[in-house]
Amino acid sequence: xxxxYLYSTLLFIFLLIMWEMIVKVKKISPLILPKPTTIxxxxxxxxxxxxxxxxxxxxxxxIISGFFVGGLIGIGLGxxxxxxxxxxxxxxxxxIATQAMPKVALAPLLIxxxxxxxxxxxxxxxxxxxxPLFESTITGLLVVDKDRLALxxxxxxxxxxxLWRLQLPTSxxxxxxxxxxxxxxxxxxxxxxxxxxxxxxxxxxxxVAQGMMDTPLLFSAFILLTAIGxxxxxxxxxxxxxxxxxxxxxxxKIS
Numbered sequence: 001x002x003x004x005y006l007y008s009t010l011l012f013i014f015l016l017i018m019w020e021m022i023v024k025v026k027k028i029s030p031l032i033l034p035k036p037t038t039i040x041x042x043x044x045x046x047x048x049x050x051x052x053x054x055x056x057x058x059x060x061x062x063i064i065s066g067f068f069v070g071g072l073i074g075i076g077l078g079x080x081x082x083x084x085x086x087x088x089x090x091x092x093x094x095x096i097a098t099q100a101m102p103k104v105a106l107a108p109l110l111i112x113x114x115x116x117x118x119x120x121x122x123x124x125x126x127x128x129x130x131x132p133l134f135e136s137t138i139t140g141l142l143v144v145d146k147d148r149l150a151l152x153x154x155x156x157x158x159x160x161x162x163l164w165r166l167q168l169p170t171s172x173x174x175x176x177x178x179x180x181x182x183x184x185x186x187x188x189x190x191x192x193x194x195x196x197x198x199x200x201x202x203x204x205x206x207x208v209a210q211g212m213m214d215t216p217l218l219f220s221a222f223i224l225l226t227a228i229g230x231x232x233x234x235x236x237x238x239x240x241x242x243x244x245x246x247x248x249x250x251x252x253k254i255s
Contacts, residue, residue: 034216042216043223056224058200061118062190063228066125067183074130074182075175078137082167088138099131103189107196121193121201128189129182136178140171176240180233187229202228 016036022028023035030038046052077095081088103124110120144167194203202221209218 031213031215034219039216039219039223043220046217046220052202052205052220052224054200055202055205055221056228058118058198059190059194059202059225060228062121062125062193062201063183063186063232065118066122066189067129067186069122070126070129070182070186071133071179073126074133074178075137078134078141081134082138082141095131095134098127103127104192104196107193111197116197116199121190121198124193125186125189129186132178132182132185133175136174136181137171140174141167143174144170172243173240176236180236180240183232183236184229187225187232191225 020035020037023033034042077091081091106127107120107124110123114120114123148166190201191203191206194201195207198204202225205221206218209215209221
């Protein structure tokens with residue numbers, strides 16, 4: 001495993017070197033493609049000056065809050081729907097409609113209703129992160145060992161007892177897998193919402209950099225967004241690894 005990480009790091013360094021050399025040899029304008037060293041210098045300078053701090057904070061608030069709201073709704077609704085076939089059939093068309101609905105088109109309407117503050121951005125993130133958590137919750141709750149379920153029925157366990165003692169423990173790996181997907185989508189949702197209307201946030205900064213033709217700043221914001229996505233994904237993966245070691249085989253299959 002250590003060799004894999006080493007090879008991956010060496011490949012990354014090689015690609016950066018090739019990028020630097022191609023820009024130098026071809027004399028590509030920094031407006032089109034700046035050198036990695038130029039981007040790194042720009043990123044370090046602006047981080048040191050605190051320029052990025054309010055933008056990072058704004059985007060993180062939108063991501064985490066939207067992910068939390070979407071998670072509560074997705075997991076809560078998944079719990080309810082999994083316990084009733086009728087409810088699942090009734091709500092399914094509406095849930096699918098929320099995902100078929102283009103979120104970018106919805107963003108201006110939310111801004112019209114709620115203004116340019118955090119609320120419309122958090123709602124966009126929540127809508128995007130909701131579905132993976134909803135689906136993973138239902139899947140985890142319904143994929144139960146038939147023999148164990150039959151035993152619970154034989155012992156005349158109530159629906160609540162079956163849910164709490166059998167279905168929920170089984171669903172945890174599925175739920176965490178859905179969380180990993182949802183948290184990455186939350187980053188996308190925050191950026192998309194900031195593209196529509198915001199004066200703070202890394203997504204808004206990308207629009208500003210584009211207007212100013214400041215390509216190093218654009219790349220710097222992109223790198224920060226990527227780092228945030230990776231760190232959030234890694235955090236959930238670490239929780240999964242810590243608390244669900246017995247599901248290691250399952251995790252490897254879906255990774």
